[in-house]
Amino acid sequence: xxxxxxxxxxxxxxxxxxxxxxxxxxxxxxxxxxxxxxxxxxxxxxxxxxxxxxxxxxxxxxxxxxxxxxxxxxxxxxxxxxxxxxxxxxxxxxxxxxxxxxxxxxxxxxxxxxxxxxxxxxxxxxxxxxxxxxxxxxxxxxxxxxxxxxxxxxxxxxxxxxxxxxxxxxxxxxxxxxxxxxxxxxxxxxxxxxxxxxxxxxxxxxxxxxxxxxxxxxxxxxxxxxxxxxxxxxxxxxxxxxxxxxxxxxxxxxxxxxxxxxxxxxxxxxxxxxxxxxxxxxxxxxxxxxxxxxxxxxxxxxxxxxxxxxxxxxxxxxxxxxxxxxxxxxxxxxxxxxxxxxxxxxxxxxxxxxxxxxxxxxxxxxxxxxxxxxxxxxxxxxxxxxxxxxxxxxxxxxxxxxxxxxxxxxxxxxxxxxxxxxxxxxxxxxxxxxxxxxxxxxxxxxxxxxxxxxxxxxxxxxxxxxxxxxxxxxxxxxxxxxxxxxxxxxxxxxxxxxxxxxxxxxxxxxxxxxxxxxxxxxxxxxxxxxxxxxxxxxxxxxxxxxxxxxxxxxxxxxxxxxxxxxxxxxxxxxxxxxxxxxxxxxxxxxxxxxxxxxxxxxxxxxxxxxxxxxxxxxxxxxxxxxxxxxxxxxxxxxxxxxxxxxxxxxxxxxxxxxxxxxxxxxxxxxxxxxxxxxxxxxxxxxxxxxxxxxxxxxxxxxxxxxxxxxxxxxxxxxxxxxxxxxxxxxxxxxxxxxxxxxxxxxxxxxxxxxxxxxxxxxx
Numbered sequence: 001x002x003x004x005x006x007x008x009x010x011x012x013x014x015x016x017x018x019x020x021x022x023x024x025x026x027x028x029x030x031x032x033x034x035x036x037x038x039x040x041x042x043x044x045x046x047x048x049x050x051x052x053x054x055x056x057x058x059x060x061x062x063x064x065x066x067x068x069x070x071x072x073x074x075x076x077x078x079x080x081x082x083x084x085x086x087x088x089x090x091x092x093x094x095x096x097x098x099x100x101x102x103x104x105x106x107x108x109x110x111x112x113x114x115x116x117x118x119x120x121x122x123x124x125x126x127x128x129x130x131x132x133x134x135x136x137x138x139x140x141x142x143x144x145x146x147x148x149x150x151x152x153x154x155x156x157x158x159x160x161x162x163x164x165x166x167x168x169x170x171x172x173x174x175x176x177x178x179x180x181x182x183x184x185x186x187x188x189x190x191x192x193x194x195x196x197x198x199x200x201x202x203x204x205x206x207x208x209x210x211x212x213x214x215x216x217x218x219x220x221x222x223x224x225x226x227x228x229x230x231x232x233x234x235x236x237x238x239x240x241x242x243x244x245x246x247x248x249x250x251x252x253x254x255x256x257x258x259x260x261x262x263x264x265x266x267x268x269x270x271x272x273x274x275x276x277x278x279x280x281x282x283x284x285x286x287x288x289x290x291x292x293x294x295x296x297x298x299x300x301x302x303x304x305x306x307x308x309x310x311x312x313x314x315x316x317x318x319x320x321x322x323x324x325x326x327x328x329x330x331x332x333x334x335x336x337x338x339x340x341x342x343x344x345x346x347x348x349x350x351x352x353x354x355x356x357x358x359x360x361x362x363x364x365x366x367x368x369x370x371x372x373x374x375x376x377x378x379x380x381x382x383x384x385x386x387x388x389x390x391x392x393x394x395x396x397x398x399x400x401x402x403x404x405x406x407x408x409x410x411x412x413x414x415x416x417x418x419x420x421x422x423x424x425x426x427x428x429x430x431x432x433x434x435x436x437x438x439x440x441x442x443x444x445x446x447x448x449x450x451x452x453x454x455x456x457x458x459x460x461x462x463x464x465x466x467x468x469x470x471x472x473x474x475x476x477x478x479x480x481x482x483x484x485x486x487x488x489x490x491x492x493x494x495x496x497x498x499x500x501x502x503x504x505x506x507x508x509x510x511x512x513x514x515x516x517x518x519x520x521x522x523x524x525x526x527x528x529x530x531x532x533x534x535x536x537x538x539x540x541x542x543x544x545x546x547x548x549x550x551x552x553x554x555x556x557x558x559x560x561x562x563x564x565x566x567x568x569x570x571x572x573x574x575x576x577x578x579x580x581x582x583x584x585x586x587x588x589x590x591x592x593x594x595x596x597x598x599x600x601x602x603x604x605x606x607x608x609x610x611x612x613x614x615x616x617x618x619x620x621x622x623x624x625x626x627x628x629x630x631x632x633x634x635x636x637x638x639x640x641x642x643x644x645x646x647x648x649x650x651x652x653x654x655x656x657x658x659x660x661x662x663x664x665x666x667x668x669x670x671x672x673x674x675x676x677x678x679x680x681x682x683x684x685x686x687x688x689x690x691x692x693x694x695x696x697x698x699x700x701x702x703x704x705x706x707x708x709x710x711x712x713x714x715x716x717x718x719x720x721x722x723x724x725x726x727x728x729x730x731x732x733x734x735x736x737x738x739x740x741x742x743x744x745x746x747x748x749x750x751x752x753x754x755x756x757x758x759x760x761x762x763x
Contacts, residue, residue, distance in 0.1 A: 028052045028096035033323055036103045037162035039142045039193025041110045041327035042086045044363075049078035049325070052096045061093040063107075071096075086190040104164075106142065108191030109184060110328045111434075113177030114207060114320075115335035117200030118371070118419060123178050124171035126423040132178075133167050140185050141165035143173050146197040149318040150206065150309040152229070158322040162193070174198060176371070179427025180332055180434075187435055195328075197319045199309070203338045204349045206315035212356020213312065218348050226312050228302035239300055246297040257293050310338075316356075324360045330367025330402075330438055331357060332430045336393060337373055337418060341385050347392035347399070354400055367438040368403045369430045370396070372536055375409055375524050376418045381726040381749070382569055386521035387537040394449075394536060404433035407447045407536040410473060415522045429533070444531035448500075450538040453515055460493070460504040460512040462540070467500045467529035478502055480525040483512040486551075488543040488566075489604035489753050490516060502527070514541030545583055547755045549600050553614050553648050559598045559759035562586055563628045567601065567719050567730045567756040568748040570629075576700045576723040577632040586624050593763040594619040597627050599707065600757040601717045601732055606750060613649035613717050613732045615707050617642050619760070620665065628758050629722055630667040632699045638667040639678050639694060647709070647716060654733045655712050662711025666741075668694040671701035682713050688743035690715060706741050718742040719756065730754070 030050040040046055040062075048060050052071040059068045060079050067079040088106035093099065113119055123129055123136075147159040163169040170178055174196045185192040205222065210230070213223035227235040306314050333353075339346050350370075358366045372393045378386060397403045406429035411422045420426075429445075436445035446466040454461040460483050464470065472478055478495035483504050493504040493515075504515060516539035518525045527535040545564060549556050564583040565571075571580040598616040605611065620627060626636035645663045647656045664680055666672075676683040676691035683691020690708035695701070705719040713734075718741050720729035726749050731742040738745050 027098045028056070028058055028094055028100060030094060030100060031156065031322060032158055032160055033144065033162075033195070033326055034092075034102065035162050036105070037142055037164060038102065038144070039106045039108050039110050039162075039191050040081075040084060041329060042107050042190065043083050044327045044329075045083060046081040046327045047078055047325045048081060048094070049076070050094070051075045052077055056096050059095045061095070062105075063090055088191060106140065106191035106193070108140070108193065109188060110193040110195070110326070111177075111181070111184075112320075112323070112328055112331040113174050113180070113194055113196045113198060114331060115198050115333050115371075116202045116338055117198075118337070118373075119174055119176055119196075119198040119332075119334035120200045121175050121419055121421075121423060122172050123175040123423075125421065126175040127421045128424070129171070129175075132424070133171055136165050136167050136170040136178075138165040138182070138185065140191040141181050142191065142193045143169060143178075143181075144193065144195045145173060146195065146319050148199050150314040151318040152305050152314060154317045154321040156322055158319060160195075175423035176334055176427045176430070177332065179424045180431045181427075183428050183431035184434065187431070187441070188439065195323065197323075198334075199315060199319070201338060202315060202335070203310050204335055204346070204353055205312040206310055207320065207335075208313060208349070208353045209316045209321070209356040209360055210313055211359045212352035212354075215355040215359070216348050216352045218345075219352055222312050225302055228300070229305055236303070239302060243297070243300055243303065250294070250296050254293055320357070321360075325362055328361060328363070328366065330369070330434065332434075333368065333370040334373075334426070335370075336389060337376070340373070340378055340389050341380055342392075343385070343388040344392050344395075346389055347395045350393070350396045351400065354396075354403065365402055367434055368400070369433040369437075370403070370405050371426060371430065372405045372407045372409075374412050374418075374420050375415050375522055376412075377415050378521055381724075383521045384519055384569070387516075387519045387523070390537045391539070394538070402437055404437055404445065405447075405536075406430050406433060407534050409518065409524055409536065410526075410528065410534040412524050415524070444529075444533065447533040448527070448529040448535045450517075450540055453540045455512060458505055458510060458512065460515050460541075462502045462504065462515055464500050464502070464529075464535070466533075469530045470497045470500055470502065470535075471528060471530070472497075472526040473528055473532070473534075474526050476526060478525070478527045480518045480520070480523045482516050482519065483509050484514045484516075484541075484543060485509045485511055486513060486544055487548050487602065487604060487610060488514075488755055489610065490514075490519075491752075497527075512541075514543055515539065546757060547600075547602055548612070549602075549614065549757060552612055552650075553600075556598065556600070556614060556759070559596070559616070559761050560585075560589075561757060561759050562589060562624055563756075563758040565629075565756055566754055567728070568603070568751045568754045569726055570722050570728055571725070572631065572723045574633065579629040579631045579633070579722065581628070586628070589624040589760060589762065592624075594622065594624065594627075594760045595763055596761045598757075598759040598761070599717065600759065601719070601730070601754070602756075603730065603732060603754040604752045606752055609650075611649075611651045611732050613647065613651060613654060615648075615716055616646045616761075617663070617665075617707075618644055620667065624760060627760070629705055629719070630669050630703065631722065632669045634669075636667055637669065637694065637696075638665050640664060641680075641710075645707075645709075649716075649732065651732045653714075654716060655709055655714060659709070659711075662709060663716075664690060664708050664710050666690070666692060666694070666704050666706040666708070669699055669701065669703050671695045671698040672704060680708075680710050682710055688739035688741050689713075690741065692741070702743075704741075704743075708741070715741045721746075 069077045071077040084107045089104040092102035181194045432445035435441040448464045448467040451463040451465040481493040482490040484490045491508040518537040602612045630636040641664045672694040675693035677693035680691035690710045707716045715734045729742040734740045
C-alpha cells in the first residue's frame with residue numbers, strides 16, 4: 001500500500017507540474033523590457049509584443065488607447081500604440097486569459113547605451129562618484145541593466161529589470177550612460193529611460209546583426225559566414241546540400257576502391273615530425289591493382305557554429321535582439337579599443353552596426369552618438385595605429401545622418417590606463433550631440449573640425465569649422481602639430497592661432513605639403529573651440545607619389561611607379577601572406593614587357609641627414625607582381641646573381657656606378673639561416689650577410705628583400721621581417737653594428753619615416 005501511495009503521489013505531482021506548465025504557456029507574457037517602472041518612447045508608434053496561447057485574443061490598454069491582437073500559431077502577438085505624449089506615472093494593462101498590470105510607467109525618451117568597458121564602467125568607479133551617487137534620486141530617470149550573455153541564435157528573453165534612479169540603484173550602472181541621461185532629462189524636462197547593454201573587451205562585430213553586415217558590400221565575407229551558420233537560411237541549406245553530396249560521392253568512390261582489397265595498404269604522404277596531421281592519400285591493393293584513395297572533402301568551416309563572445313552577431317542575439325522592436329530614440333556607443341588596429345575598416349563596421357540597428361528597430365532616424373576612443377599606450381609598436389582608428393571614427397558622422405562623435409582626448413589623466421575615470425564630461429558631450437542633432441536644440445555640440453589647408457610659402461595655414469574661435473586649454477601654444485615636405489618626413493611645427501585658423505612652420509621643412517595633428521597614441525592636445533570642445537586627430541595634404549626620387553635622380557623619370565609604401569611601418573594582411581601597398585599600380589603593367597626594374601629606398605633618421613639609394617637591374621621576373629615585396633601571395637623567391645646593375649646613393653661607403661657583375665639578390669618570404677647555400681663568393685657562414693640560405697617550408701616567416709654588392713662584400717639595401725611593423729629591419733649599406741644585412745636589427749624604429757618605391761621601365 002505504501003509503495004502504491006508513493007506511485008500515486010508521484011503521478012499527481014507530475015500531473016500538477018504538467019498542468020502548471022500548460023497553464024504557464026497559456027498565460028499572456030511580456031518581454032522583460034515591458035515591466036513596471038519602465039519608460040515608453042514618446043512621439044513614435046510604440047510596438048508592444050509578447051506570447052500567449054495560439055489563437056488567444058490579447059488587449060492592451062494604455063492612456064486612453066485600447067488595441068487588440070490575436071496570438072499566431074507560434075503564440076506570438078504584437079500591437080502598436082499610437083504616438084504618446086510625455087508624462088506619467090501611468091498604469092499599463094495587458095489582458096488575455098490572464099491580466100498583467102504594469103505600474104509607475106512613464107512616457108519620455110528611451111536610449112540604448114552600448115559598447116565595451118568604457119561604456120560598462122560603473123558610476124561607483126568614476127571620478128566624484130560619492131557626490132554623484134548621493135544626488136542620484138530622480139524619479140524621472142529609469143535604468144535597465146542587461147546582464148551579459150551571448151548566443152549563436154537570436155533570443156527573445158534576457159535578464160534585466162527597470163528601476164528608478166536612486167543612490168541604491170545607480171552605483172553599478174554605466175557612468176557615461178547615467179550622466180547622459182541626467183543631462184537629457186534636465187534639458188528636455190521629460191522622463192528618460194536608459195538601457196545599458198555593454199560588455200568590456202568586446203569587439204564591434206558581435207553587436208552587429210546580420211542585416212547590418214549585409215548593408216555594407218565590403219563586409220560581404222562576414223555576412224556570408226553568419227548566413228551560412230544560420231540553420232534556417234537558404235545559404236546554410238545550400239552549403240549543407242553541397243557538403244552532403246561531396247561526402248556521399250567520396251564514400252561511394254572509397255567503397256568501390258576498397259572492394260576486394262587485400263589487407264595491404266600504404267600511406268603515400270607520411271606525417272613529418274612537428275607538423276599537424278593531415279588526411280593523406282592512401283594506396284590500396286585491390287584485385288592486383290593499385291588504386292589511389294583521396295582524402296575526404298574538408299568540412300566547411302562556415303557550418304561550424306560560433307564559439308565565443310567575440311564572434312559576429314552573438315552579443316546582438318542575446319543582449320539586443322530581445323529588445324527588438326522596442327520604440328527607442330537612439331543609442332550611445334563607446335567602443336573601438338578591441339578593434340584598434342583596423343583603421344579604415346572600422347568605419348565600415350560602424351556603418352554596418354548603425355544601419356543594422358536602424359533596420360531591426362524600424363527607425364531610420366535612430367540617433368547614434370559615439371565616443372572617439374581616448375589616448376592610450378597600446379601594445380602595438382606603431383603609435384599611429386590609434387589615430388588611424390580615430391580618423392575612421394571621425395569619418396562616420398560625415399557618412400551617416402543623425403550621428404556624431406564626442407572627442408575626449410582632453411579628459412585623460414594617464415595614458416597607461418585605458419579607462420579614463422572622468423566620465424561626466426563624456427556623458428555630457430554625448431547629450432549635447434543628441435540635443436543638437438536629434439532634438440534640434442541650438443547648443444554647441446561639435447568639436448572643431450579640419451576644413452581646408454592652404455600653403456603660403458613656408459607656412460601651412462589650417463582652417464577649421466565648428467568654431468567661432470580657437471584657444472588652448474592651458475594657455476600655451478597649440479601642440480601636437482606636424483608638417484612634412486616632399487620627402488614625407490613629419491617634423492614638429494611651431495603653431496599660432498589666428499581666429500579660426502592655425503599657422504604652422506618648421507625650420508626643418510622649407511615648403512610644407514602635408515599636415516597632421518595628434519598623430520600618436522599618447523597625444524593629449526590642447527586645442528579647443530570657444531565651447532571648450534577639443535580638436536581631434538586629423539591629417540591633410542598630399543606627399544608626391546615619387547617623393548624626392550626625381551630630384552635626386554633625374555634619369556629616373558623613364559621609370560614608372562608600380563608600388564610604394566613606408567618601409568618603417570609596413571602592413572601585411574591575410575595572415576601575413578599579402579603586403580598592403582600605399583600605391584599599387586601593378587594591374588597597369590600586366591602583359592607589358594619589362595626592360596628594367598628600379599628599387600628606391602629613402603629613410604629619414606631621427607637624427608642626421610636623410611638617406612637614399614636607387615638601384616636598377618634587369619627584371620627578376622616577367623610578372624610585375626613578383627617584383628614587389630616577396631610575401632607568400634606574390635609567389636616570389638629569388639636567390640641569384642644579377643648583372644648590369646646601377647647604384648646611386650648619398651650614403652657614405654655605398655659603392656655607386658654601373659656594374660657588369662658582382663651583385664646578387666635575396667628575395668624570399670620565409671625564414672633563413674647563415675649557411676652560404678648558393679656559394680656566393682666571400683660570404684661568411686657565421687654572419688647574416690649576402691650569402692644566406694632560405695628555409696623553403698617556413699613561408700610567411702621572417703622575410704627578406706636584399707640587394708648586395710658581393711664583390712665589395714657590401715649590402716646595398718635591405719628590408720626584412722615585413723610582418724613586424726615598426727620592428728622590421730631596414731637599412732642602406734651594410735649595418736655598421738650587428739648583422740651586415742640588418743637581420744634582427746629592428747632598425748625601423750630609428751627613423752621618422754621613409755619611402756620605398758618599386759618602379760619599372762617598359763618597352
